[in-house]
Amino acid sequence: MDLKLKHDSRDINYRNPFGSICRVKKVYIAILLNEFLEVNLDLCYFDYSKKSIKMDNLKHNEEEYLYYCYIDLDENYEGLINYYFRIRTDNGNYIYYGNNSDGLGGEGQVYYETPVPYQITVYKPFNVPEWFKEGIVYQIFVDRFKNGNDDGRITNPKPNSFIYGNWNDEPMYIKDASGKIARWDFFGGNLKGVIEKLDYIKSLGVTAIYLNPIFKSASNHKYDTGDYRNIDEMYGDEDTFKELCQEANKINIKIILDGVFSHTADDSIYFNKYNNYNSVGAYQSKESPYYNWYKFRNYPYEYESWWGVSSMPNINDMDSTYLDFIVSGENSILKKWMEAGVYGWRLDVADELSDKFIEKIRDRIKSIYSDSVLIGEVWEDASNKISYSNRRKYVFGHELDSVTNYPFRNAVIGFLKGDIDSKFFERIILSLYENYPKEMFYSNLNVIGTHDTERILTVLGNNTEKALQLLKMAVAIQMTMPGVPTIYYGDEVGVLGGNDPLNRKTYPWGNENNSILDFYRYITKVRSRSDALKKGDIKFYSVDNDLLCYDRSFNNEKILIAINRNENRVFNVKINDRDIDVLPCEIKIINLE
Numbered sequence: 001m002d003l004k005l006k007h008d009s010r011d012i013n014y015r016n017p018f019g020s021i022c023r024v025k026k027v028y029i030a031i032l033l034n035e036f037l038e039v040n041l042d043l044c045y046f047d048y049s050k051k052s053i054k055m056d057n058l059k060h061n062e063e064e065y066l067y068y069c070y071i072d073l074d075e076n077y078e079g080l081i082n083y084y085f086r087i088r089t090d091n092g093n094y095i096y097y098g099n100n101s102d103g104l105g106g107e108g109q110v111y112y113e114t115p116v117p118y119q120i121t122v123y124k125p126f127n128v129p130e131w132f133k134e135g136i137v138y139q140i141f142v143d144r145f146k147n148g149n150d151d152g153r154i155t156n157p158k159p160n161s162f163i164y165g166n167w168n169d170e171p172m173y174i175k176d177a178s179g180k181i182a183r184w185d186f187f188g189g190n191l192k193g194v195i196e197k198l199d200y201i202k203s204l205g206v207t208a209i210y211l212n213p214i215f216k217s218a219s220n221h222k223y224d225t226g227d228y229r230n231i232d233e234m235y236g237d238e239d240t241f242k243e244l245c246q247e248a249n250k251i252n253i254k255i256i257l258d259g260v261f262s263h264t265a266d267d268s269i270y271f272n273k274y275n276n277y278n279s280v281g282a283y284q285s286k287e288s289p290y291y292n293w294y295k296f297r298n299y300p301y302e303y304e305s306w307w308g309v310s311s312m313p314n315i316n317d318m319d320s321t322y323l324d325f326i327v328s329g330e331n332s333i334l335k336k337w338m339e340a341g342v343y344g345w346r347l348d349v350a351d352e353l354s355d356k357f358i359e360k361i362r363d364r365i366k367s368i369y370s371d372s373v374l375i376g377e378v379w380e381d382a383s384n385k386i387s388y389s390n391r392r393k394y395v396f397g398h399e400l401d402s403v404t405n406y407p408f409r410n411a412v413i414g415f416l417k418g419d420i421d422s423k424f425f426e427r428i429i430l431s432l433y434e435n436y437p438k439e440m441f442y443s444n445l446n447v448i449g450t451h452d453t454e455r456i457l458t459v460l461g462n463n464t465e466k467a468l469q470l471l472k473m474a475v476a477i478q479m480t481m482p483g484v485p486t487i488y489y490g491d492e493v494g495v496l497g498g499n500d501p502l503n504r505k506t507y508p509w510g511n512e513n514n515s516i517l518d519f520y521r522y523i524t525k526v527r528s529r530s531d532a533l534k535k536g537d538i539k540f541y542s543v544d545n546d547l548l549c550y551d552r553s554f555n556n557e558k559i560l561i562a563i564n565r566n567e568n569r570v571f572n573v574k575i576n577d578r579d580i581d582v583l584p585c586e587i588k589i590i591n592l593e
Contacts, residue, residue, distance in 0.1 A: 003035055003087075004033070004034040005034075005110060006031065015028065015029055019121075019433060019434045019435075019438070020438065022124065022125050022397075024073060025073055026073065027073065027081075029069055029070070031055070032066055033064065034063055036065055037087055037088060037089065037090070039087050039088075040086045040088075041055055042083065045077075045081055046080050046081070055067040055068060055085075078396045079393070079396060082117035083117055083118050083120070096111040096113070096114075099117060104427045119384060123437045128439050129371035129373060132344065132402070133439075134207075134534040135206075136205045136479075137487070138208070138486075139211075139487065141221075142189050142190065142214055144187055144489075144504055144506045145489055146196060147167070148190055148191070148192025149192060153188075155190055155235070156233040156234050157234065158218065161183055163185075167188075167509075168508065170505065171185060171501040173185070180311075184220050187506050190240075191214070191236040192236060194209070194211075195244050198248055203521060204487060204524050205524030207253060207254065208343075209248060209256065210344075211257055213258045214241070214258075215229075215260075216231065217265060224266075226265050241340060241341075242340050242341055246341060257337060259345040259347050260348040261326055261348070261353060262306065262314065262315055263313060263315055264293075264313060266312070270293060282296075286299065292322075294313050294314070294315065295314055314352070317353055318356060332364070338365065339368075343372050345365065345373075345375070346375040347376045350403075351385070351387035355392060355394075359393075359398045359399050361374060362398065373401045373443075376394055378403040378404060381407060381432065384435065395435075395440055397437070400440070401440065402443040402484065404444075405483055406447065409453070411429065412425075412477050415548060415565065416470045416474055417459075417460070418565070421545035422544070422549070426548075429481070442482050449491050450486075451500070451503060452503075454499055454503055455488075455497040455503050455505075456488075456491055457495070463494070466567075468494070468513075468516065471516065472516070473563050473587055475519065476561070476589070477563060479526065479533070480526075480527065480589065485527065490505065492516060493508060493512035493513050493517050495507070530559060532557040533552050533559055543573055546566035547582060548561075549582075559592065560580070560590045561588070562589075563587055564582045564586050570583055
């Protein structure tokens with residue numbers, strides 16, 4: 001007889017409860033076999049310790065045996081539990097049943113060695129504030145958004161900088177023969193411009209603005225901080241920033257800042273490599289109060305830096321004086337800017353920060369405002385992330401509320417470009433649902449474009465009629481999936497652009513694609529008015545590879561979403577005794593209740 005096995009991590013007949021777990025004492029695990037054999041459940045815990053459980057069995061039907069056991073959980077356990085099944089065959093050899101080869105959960109497969117394990121995420125309870133979890137975020141790269149000066153002048157241009165003569169010019173990098181930046185380029189956007197356009201931003205249903213870094217820095221991107229205590233003078237000053245927070249708060253918009261805490265600039269008050277600051281920097285003297293912040297190999301010329309970029313020296317984030325300065329001190333950076341009106345932080349390159357540092361940031365910001373939010377820049381599934389050989393603890397309730405959901409972006413683009421089918425899209429989303437705490441799954445930033453990616457319309461084919469329709473499909477998916485939709489400034493009016501710096505073009509005031517803008521305003525309004533879309537359960541329907549079909553339900557509200565990427569075929573969906581036709585390239589959103 002051919003050996004047949006089945007375990008499905010998304011079916012409570014095989015694993016109960018579903019998905020990530022909190023305050024659960026036992027997890028039921030089962031597998032079906034069509035033979036009577038010795039079956040063991042092999043477990044690997046977060047600290048890499050291992051355990052094997054011999055599974056009990058009972059006759060399931062005339063042809064199959066059900067093997068089952070319980071994983072007992074210590075009430076204090078947090079972390080991952082990886083598992084697979086080890087089956088001793090009649091000839092004394094072992095075969096294994098584990099996760100599918102792509103690790104996306106659901107039904108698994110047989111292995112003859114080294115199985116891909118299933119994952120159970122165990123976390124402590126935590127809550128994400130509703131203003132964030134049920135909202136919409138708008139991301140702004142300040143220099144490229146709007147110059148709010150009445151006369152259009154550039155505020156406090158930097159020495160040796162390049163100022164574009166026309167707001168609509170194409171951005172470029174000005175480099176020397178060695179490839180280093182020779183002059184930083186600026187368009188002149190500032191915080192006054194953001195204040196001026198708050199009503200426009202609100203018209204998109206936005207509840208939070210995420211600003212790329214705004215602290216003093218020599219560059220246009222400001223991921224090389226020069227002084228955490230001061231707003232960059234080209235953007236404005238502290239009073240302007242406070243005004244932005246106050247005016248935004250009047251229309252129920254919260255401000256989220258980009259916290260770049262894993263490194264500073266070499267041209268900073270703390271490192272002061274070029275003696276541009278009135279301070280004794282770490283580069284200048286070992287007696288500097290900032291010396292222990294940095295990781296020198298051969299003082300002062302050789303030091304650790306972000307990805308080897310010498311202009312961004314790395315920080316030792318657990319140095320006590322650095323911790324006091326950024327996090328825990330009476331006059332800490334977190335406290336200063338939160339008292340100015342900040343309600344959330346997005347941690348740049350979270351993988352470069354220690355778990356303990358992130359945990360301390362979370363504790364501090366929650367002590368200042370209990371409904372503040374902490375987001376991490378993570379490009380993969382953050383639940384099982386390994387960086388620098390360490391398993392990260394992002395999702396276990398002590399660190400992040402949310403992460404940048406790039407797997408979601410990849411799935412949307414893959415489906416719309418025909419690289420994956422609707423079933424594979426479903427598997428990606430359900431894998432995230434299974435691996436993340438539910439609170440985090442519903443709070444992750446669902447991005448389709450950021451300052452680090454090509455513009456979404458460019459990815460989908462530029463300004464062709466087909467690309468414009470695909471963009472609307474992408475936005476419809478983004479606004480109807482669990483998670484926090486995040487609009488990268490300009491995407492809502494069809495801004496094009498390849499990789500950096502072309503993805504950081506200016507907002508085209510007066511030259512917007514109003515067809516796209518109208519669709520954004522329509523679909524954000526649909527989301528904002530629907531509890532089902534903001535916090536409802538999700539259920540997928542398998543109709544055809546080219547049709548993405550799912551519903552969202554909450555209490556008595558049920559919304560059906562159908563996205564037909566096929567340019568020629570009509571698909572019929574049968575739900576609740578209703579026949580629904582979805583036309584070629586159609587976006588269909590229907591209230592079923």
